[in-house]
């Protein structure tokens with residue numbers, strides 16, 4: 433089996449360098465996760481508002497969903513016969529929440545990010561992307577025919593320099609600036625108000641902002657950093673996902689009606705993939721209303737996040753976080769692995785993140801908080817750091 437030997441050797445190499453990835457079986461109970469018989473507080477969850485863990489919500493949803501509407505497949509793309517009323521209804525509700533902008537749903541955040549950029553780009557498009565954007569956006573850029581330059585992470589001065597350099601190039605008709613609002617590895621955030629200010633100085637620019645970690649968590653109604661900083665109408669392509677705080681699955685885009693129609697005609701992951709089951713869309717719609725109302729959960733999450741950020745800095749670690757994602761940067765990969773093992777022994781499930789996922793010498797223990805976590809949990813965590 434010489435053909436398989438090649439792959440086995442690569443796997444062996446990953447194992448030797450401590451980089452082999454494997455699935456681990458786990459069982460979840462509320463704020464806790466059980467792995468190999470050990471029950472730990474889950475500090476690696478994206479269920480930021482604790483809604484995915486809430487069995488009452490599941491019951492309430494299923495009770496109000498008649499069996500005739502419990503479709504577990506849409507059986508085709510929305511352009512064929514998959515456009516069930518659940519889709520229309522949820523998009524209408526999203527549109528209403530986001531100040532009347534058009535809404536378009538996708539099967540996942542990954543589909544969304546690999547589909548929109550290629551559809552909107554051509555050889556006269558330049559994409560300027562933050563150095564740390566999520567892999568799904570990188571893949572979208574790679575699939576596009578746009579020219580592509582990255583700017584230093586969160587460095588809006590560098591972005592401005594690049595805009596000044598390229599904006600008057602006659603071969604460039606449009607520039608799409610791509611960023612996240614809250615970043616998934618550093619837990620820091622883009623200054624969206626400043627970004628919008630910059631955009632207004634250049635008429636070829638469209639902004640593409642991914643709020644995967646901010647939807648549900650930021651803003652009075654949980655509509656993300658765009659709501660918090662009052663720039664919802666200024667972000668041309670405002671995207672997010674339902675798999676994290678929204679306890680569901682799928683992605684959304686808020687945009688101009690023209691862009692929505694254009695994507696329905698050109699975006700390949702939307703055209704050539706079976707749409708999510710209507711029951712998932714109905715659940716997203718149901719849970720989104722709960723998300724908008726979850727003010728006390730947001731407030732609690734915000735408070736414990738600030739407390740942990742401060743405690744970590746007080747212990748002498750550096751952490752760039754301004755959000756519920758809180759990395760504890762320790763430097764060496766081995767140290768990060770040891771820290772992770774040590775906190776797990778104390779009953780806290782947090783994972784190490786190492787290069788190449790993060791830059792050299794910035795290996796870290798990555799903590800993500802949810803509203804299910806209490807202050808005294810964090811005091812015990814900080815004590816064992």
Ligand SMILES: *Cc1c(COP(=O)(O)O)cnc(C)c1O
Pocket residue numbers: 540541542543545566568612616642644645673674675681682683
């Ligand atoms: C999780 C994530 C995605 C992918 O979303 P899925 O719905 O899980 O496919 C996209 N962008 C960012 C920034 C993410 O963190």
